[in-house]
Amino acid sequence: MDMQGSRQLVVQQQEAWEALNDPAVLKLCVPGCKSIDPDGENAYKFVTGLKIGPVDATFKGTIKLSDINPPNSYTINFDGNGGAAGYGKGTAQVTLAPKDSGCELTYTAHATVGGRMAQVGQRLVDGVAKQMLELFFKRFNDEMLRRHPELAPKDASKGGGIPKWVWIVVAAAVVAGIIVATR
Amino acid sequence: MGANEFVNKPHIGESVRRVEDARFITGQGNYVDDIVEAGQKYAAFVRSTYPHARLTGVDTSAAEEMPGVIRIFTGKDIAGKCGGLPAGWMIVQVDGAPMKEPQRPFLAIDKVRYVGEPVAMVVADTKEQAQNAIESVMVDYDPLDPVIDVHKAANGPALHAEAPDNRCYKWGIGDKAGVDAAFTKAAHITKIDLINNRMIPNAMEPRAANATFSRATGESTLYTTSQNPHLVRLLMCANILQIPETKLRVVAPDVGGGFGSKINVYPEDVGVVWASRALNCPVKWTAERSESFLSDTHGRDHHTHAEMAMDKDGHFLALRVHSDVNLGAYLATFGPAVPTYMYATLLAGQYKTPQLYAEVDAWFTNTAPVDAYRGAGRPEASYVVERIVTRCGWELGLSQDEIRRRNFITEYPYQTPVAMQYDTGDWPKCLDEANKLAEVDSFDQRRKASEAKGLRRGIGYSSYVEACGMGPSRIVGQLGARAGLYESGEVRVNPTGSVTVFTGTHSHGQGHETAFAQLVAARLGVAIENVEVVHGDTNRIPFGMGTYGSRSLAVGGGAIMKALDKIEEKAKKIAAHLLEASDADIEFENGQLTVKGTDKKISFGEVALAAYVPHNYPLEKLEPGLDETAFFDPPNFTFPGGTYICEVEIDPATGVVTIDRFTCVDDFGVIVNPMLVDGQVHGGVMQGIGQALLEEGVYDQETGQLLTGSFMDYTMPRAINLPNFRIGTVCTPCTSNPIGSKGAGEAGAIGAPPAVINAVLDALKPLGVNDIDMPATPFHVWTAIHNAKA
Numbered sequence: 003m004d005m006q007g008s009r010q011l012v013v014q015q016q017e018a019w020e021a022l023n024d025p026a027v028l029k030l031c032v033p034g035c036k037s038i039d040p041d042g043e044n045a046y047k048f049v050t051g052l053k054i055g056p057v058d059a060t061f062k063g064t065i066k067l068s069d070i071n072p073p074n075s076y077t078i079n080f081d082g083n084g085g086a087a088g089y090g091k092g093t094a095q096v097t098l099a100p101k102d103s104g105c106e107l108t109y110t111a112h113a114t115v116g117g118r119m120a121q122v123g124q125r126l127v128d129g130v131a132k133q134m135l136e137l138f139f140k141r142f143n144d145e146m147l148r149r150h151p152e153l154a155p156k157d158a159s160k161g162g163g164i165p166k167w168v169w170i171v172v173a174a175a176v177v178a179g180i181i182v183a184t185r
Numbered sequence: 186m187g188a189n190e191f192v193n194k195p196h197i198g199e200s201v202r203r204v205e206d207a208r209f210i211t212g213q214g215n216y217v218d219d220i221v222e223a224g225q226k227y228a229a230f231v232r233s234t235y236p237h238a239r240l241t242g243v244d245t246s247a248a249e250e251m252p253g254v255i256r257i258f259t260g261k262d263i264a265g266k267c268g269g270l271p272a273g274w275m276i277v278q279v280d281g282a283p284m285k286e287p288q289r290p291f292l293a294i295d296k297v298r299y300v301g302e303p304v305a306m307v308v309a310d311t312k313e314q315a316q317n318a319i320e321s322v323m324v325d326y327d328p329l330d331p332v333i334d335v336h337k338a339a340n341g342p343a344l345h346a347e348a349p350d351n352r353c354y355k356w357g358i359g360d361k362a363g364v365d366a367a368f369t370k371a372a373h374i375t376k377i378d379l380i381n382n383r384m385i386p387n388a389m390e391p392r393a394a395n396a397t398f399s400r401a402t403g404e405s406t407l408y409t410t411s412q413n414p415h416l417v418r419l420l421m422c423a424n425i426l427q428i429p430e431t432k433l434r435v436v437a438p439d440v441g442g443g444f445g446s447k448i449n450v451y452p453e454d455v456g457v458v459w460a461s462r463a464l465n466c467p468v469k470w471t472a473e474r475s476e477s478f479l480s481d482t483h484g485r486d487h488h489t490h491a492e493m494a495m496d497k498d499g500h501f502l503a504l505r506v507h508s509d510v511n512l513g514a515y516l517a518t519f520g521p522a523v524p525t526y527m528y529a530t531l532l533a534g535q536y537k538t539p540q541l542y543a544e545v546d547a548w549f550t551n552t553a554p555v556d557a558y559r560g561a562g563r564p565e566a567s568y569v570v571e572r573i574v575t576r577c578g579w580e581l582g583l584s585q586d587e588i589r590r591r592n593f594i595t596e597y598p599y600q601t602p603v604a605m606q607y608d609t610g611d612w613p614k615c616l617d618e619a620n621k622l623a624e625v626d627s628f629d630q631r632r633k634a635s636e637a638k639g640l641r642r643g644i645g646y647s648s649y650v651e652a653c654g655m656g657p658s659r660i661v662g663q664l665g666a667r668a669g670l671y672e673s674g675e676v677r678v679n680p681t682g683s684v685t686v687f688t689g690t691h692s693h694g695q696g697h698e699t700a701f702a703q704l705v706a707a708r709l710g711v712a713i714e715n716v717e718v719v720h721g722d723t724n725r726i727p728f729g730m731g732t733y734g735s736r737s738l739a740v741g742g743g744a745i746m747k748a749l750d751k752i753e754e755k756a757k758k759i760a761a762h763l764l765e766a767s768d769a770d771i772e773f774e775n776g777q778l779t780v781k782g783t784d785k786k787i788s789f790g791e792v793a794l795a796a797y798v799p800h801n802y803p804l805e806k807l808e809p810g811l812d813e814t815a816f817f818d819p820p821n822f823t824f825p826g827g828t829y830i831c832e833v834e835i836d837p838a839t840g841v842v843t844i845d846r847f848t849c850v851d852d853f854g855v856i857v858n859p860m861l862v863d864g865q866v867h868g869g870v871m872q873g874i875g876q877a878l879l880e881e882g883v884y885d886q887e888t889g890q891l892l893t894g895s896f897m898d899y900t901m902p903r904a905i906n907l908p909n910f911r912i913g914t915v916c917t918p919c920t921s922n923p924i925g926s927k928g929a930g931e932a933g934a935i936g937a938p939p940a941v942i943n944a945v946l947d948a949l950k951p952l953g954v955n956d957i958d959m960p961a962t963p964f965h966v967w968t969a970i971h972n973a974k975a
Contacts, residue, residue: 085320085323087320114890117234120300121479124894
């Protein structure tokens with residue numbers, strides 16, 4: 003499965019970068035994430051729950067960051083194992099660049115899934131990945147606004163420029179990647 | 186007794202209702218999963234999620250702590266202690282070398298080679314506990330690139346050290362030089378490229394196995410969903426566990442469909458026996474439907490190029506065929522034989538094709554092992570032959586009827602250039618009858634009516650021949666079979682005249698309990714309800730090779746007929762003694778033994794009683810009892826054949842293909858029970874139509890994952906996809922068995938696919954569509970129409 007896209011974030015590039023590298027933020031924002039802990043330099047261990055149609059399992063895995071160019075870009079390599087439920091793994095390139103009052107996150111992800119997820123869930127994976135990505139960005143945006151209340155739009159109902167993050171990729175990676183369809 | 190005498194017996198040709206149905210339709214069947222032993226434990230298998238990877242570790246520690254878990258077995262537990270799963274056939278390559286035959290342990294030891302391959306086996310107190318525990322077995326894989334496409338196999342990473350280029354064998358049959366010479370003289374050459382799509386069998390009952398063990402006697406019993414329990418016992422004892430056959434009883438009770446997917450000795454069969462012996466308790470495994478998709482053997486998966494050389498009048502001169510075939514990751518029990526001897530030997534079809542050469546490259550890929558699937562090799566052959574024959578007619582401007590008629594074999598016996606000798610048939614007559622039943626005369630009117638509605642109508646022919654009745658042991662032995670293919674039958678007349686028949690064939694939907702009872706009732710004059718047919722238990726049946734290849738009536742029935750000959754002969758001797766006549770003067774008819782030309786007679790029941798209560802009995806000449814066993818090894822295969830005509834209507838706007846008519850005229854030789862035969866034809870045609878229009882097993886080329894792993898993604902044919910079939914028969918009795926029957930179990934799946942695709946192409950021809958692969962789904966049809974426009 004290949005995913006790509008971009009999101010406007012309300013925060014400045016540097017703030018976005020920091021948040022995307024903060025396990026506490028990620029744990030909060032990645033749907034189903036039970037833990038995400040540093041595991042050596044530029045690496046994390048994660049445990050996340052994931053449900054795709056009939057497949058409902060806990061995935062454990064690692065995230066490794068490479069090609070790090072703060073606060074502009076990095077590559078995420080993720081690998082999650084759900085035991086009999088299968089696996090998800092892949093890579094995502096994430097870049098941040100200033101845009102309008104905040105910044106823009108652009109991501110390109112390639113992920114594969116295996117095992118039962120691929121067998122019975124593959125037609126559901128794209129949809130689930132997309133859904134999780136949306137949820138990630140919503141949570142991320144909410145968290146950024148909580149941390150930076152001054153950025154809240156005057157008309158709260160617009161909720162606008164939901165941050166798009168490198169972590170979209172992470173979300174895409176951890177979440178989507180795990181889920182990602184095998185296309 | 187021969188066929189000509191036999192067909193006139195009572196009950197032969199009678200649609201006797203299936204005696205087994207009362208239990209099946211009232212939920213009283215006894216399937217493997219219904220069997221629960223005292224102290225029953227349950228197994229679940231951890232299966233590879235990768236198509237190709239080195240196994241770097243299997244961590245069972247967390248799973249072992251889970252509730253109810255008794256033991257977890259991994260490849261390390263069996264390495265060096267247990268033989269691999271053997272292939273039943275050896276194929277000799279064109280250069281004389283044996284095929285590559287890698288080991289296949291029942292749990293992966295150092296490498297996994299397809300998604301779904303068993304990696305570890307958990308045994309727990311309950312099924313749920315076992316399944317929960319497999320989630321906690323952590324397997325470390327070092328992934329390797331998978332080989333999925335046969336065309337890329339030669340240059341892909343090697344699955345097995347034994348086959349560095351992933352080729353299991355290159356095999357050929359026929360006269361290559363003769364074919365080459367014939368092609369130089371051809372007035373016209375027709376070429377075709379075909380894919381015979383991968384099938385996933387999907388028997389209604391998933392596979393299951395339950396093994397018990399007695400430490401006191403050292404005996405194991407394996408209840409398994411098998412089409413051939415004696416073969417399971419033979420291979421498991423001789424090759425895998427290396428224990429005497431006396432220590433393993435294999436029982437295949439009621440089995441809900443096989444279609445070839447249950448002829449294998451499977452890893453799970455071995456696993457439960459291994460675990461029950463190690464743990465001294467009964468261990469059961471029942472497949473989930475998802476496991477069936479991944480781990481049952483698949484079928485077909487051929488990529489073929491064929492060329493036909495003809496003279497200017499459309500007479501066939503020579504056929505040249507090359508197939509790349511996908512064997513999957515390992516050799517299944519019949520895996521190597523299906524795309525060779527069961528395939529290329531049928532490429533002559535119903536036609537006089539003086540020269541024929543076929544070559545097969547068989548490849549290992551990171552997909553589930555491929556074995557027999559209803560027809561097993563013969564559907565692949567008939568698809569090649571019937572597609573190219575229709576194409577020949579198309580290119581020469583001859584009708585589908587005419588190109589066939591012009592080339593039909595009309596004299597029998599007929600020796601083909603590829604080993605088979607057809608004994609009997611009347612193929613022009615099958616074609617004539619099919620034309621009549623299908624009302625081909627009025628096809629043009631129907632086509633116009635369809636066109637008036639904006640639809641495209643097409644007609645497709647398929648005149649198939651197949652080889653059944655496996656098989657003559659001497660011949661199959663020369664071809665590479667590692668077992669004989671005779672059959673056994675025991676007829677036990679009980680003291681009060683009821684009869685128990687023991688057959689080495691196995692019924693998993695065919696209706697043997699009815700058809701074989703008809704044989705006995707016909708011969709001995711006993712009521713059908715007084716005949717009990719026993720099958721599927723190695724402790725009760727003398728021996729047997731099981732049921733596949735439409736062999737049961739022709740070969741298994743042949744053995745029962747031979748046993749009945751012995752029963753009749755002995756009964757006559759007993760009657761002669763009781764009636765004070767000479768043996769030669771006794772006639773046996775309708776259950777009565779009569780002294781020729783007199784009214785002196787005695788019933789068969791009285792003779793049976795005398796045999797077991799031998800107070801007045803020629804004990805000095807004759808043993809008491811009336812129980813006879815026979816083995817029957819046929820001198821030749823049988824050759825069912827016929828013509829199928831399919832009529833389709835296609836909506837060019839959507840690509841939806843509707844089968845409007847489907848006509849079958851088959852020559853099955855002598856038919857014992859027409860209702861059972863109709864049922865076989867219906868089921869076979871349905872599976873053939875499923876292959877042609879709906880079904881396809883698809884692996885992702887990059888990741889090697891099975892994409893069609895559930896009924897959401899693998900389309901099974903349903904009643905709505907089918908018309909009412911028009912069925913007719915022609916009978917030329919088979920000469921190689923006492924019944925004269927040819928076998929009907931696979932014909933539909935063999936004859937139907939090319940008839941459907943020929944019809945689809947006939948309908949699409951005016952739109953410029955020249956070719957289409959199976960399955961002709963709406964998407965494929967619509968795409969073909971639009972590509973033709975472009």
